[in-house]
Amino acid sequence: MIQLSLPLLRYHQYQAQTNDCAPFTVAIVVNALKGENLSGEQMAQEMNRPRWSTGPIPFPIIRRIPNWATFPWGIADELQRRGIRARWRFGAHEADLLKALQEDRITLPIGGAFSPLWAHVKILVAHDPEQGWGFLDPAQSRAEITWDRPQRFAQLWRNYGHLLVETLG
Secondary structure (H helix, E strand, O other), rough: EEEOOOHHHHHHHOOOOOHHHHHHHHHHHHHHHHHOOHHHHHHHHHHOEEOOOOOOOEEEEOEOOOOOOHHHHHHHHHHHOOOOOOEEOOOOOHHHHHHHHHHOOOOEEEEEEOOOEEEEOOOOEEEEEEEEEEOOOOOOOOOOOOOOOOHHHHHHOOOOOOEEEEEOO
């Protein structure tokens, strides 16, 4: 079994019956890596509002449809804004997930379905050949590793083009 050494379970927050998996996930990651004390609710409110880029030509960064869906660039943007190098991309592979676990980097695969339409993001914390992929999931009320069978995870992740937000070295 490969597992992150970071004590992410200590920072778990439950999103309850909201569509706020991404803001809660961001809060967990920021709290674990930066020692902050952000709440998922606070993060959701912040991410509901666009922010202006800081480049030579400022433009609005829409990170989320308020109180509903968060875009992958919104997750990466908020992590970067909080001092965590991150990126988002399509076309990642399971080998990328395994490598990130070995390097103790955080990955946030995004999966879901189109009928009915839904998407979900959670923090990959472990991989076990027997149990599959282990996650810290803000949709779960308890701070424990939840396991996705390899076939289920592969299908849900494939549905969204192997979309991944990841921290960088």
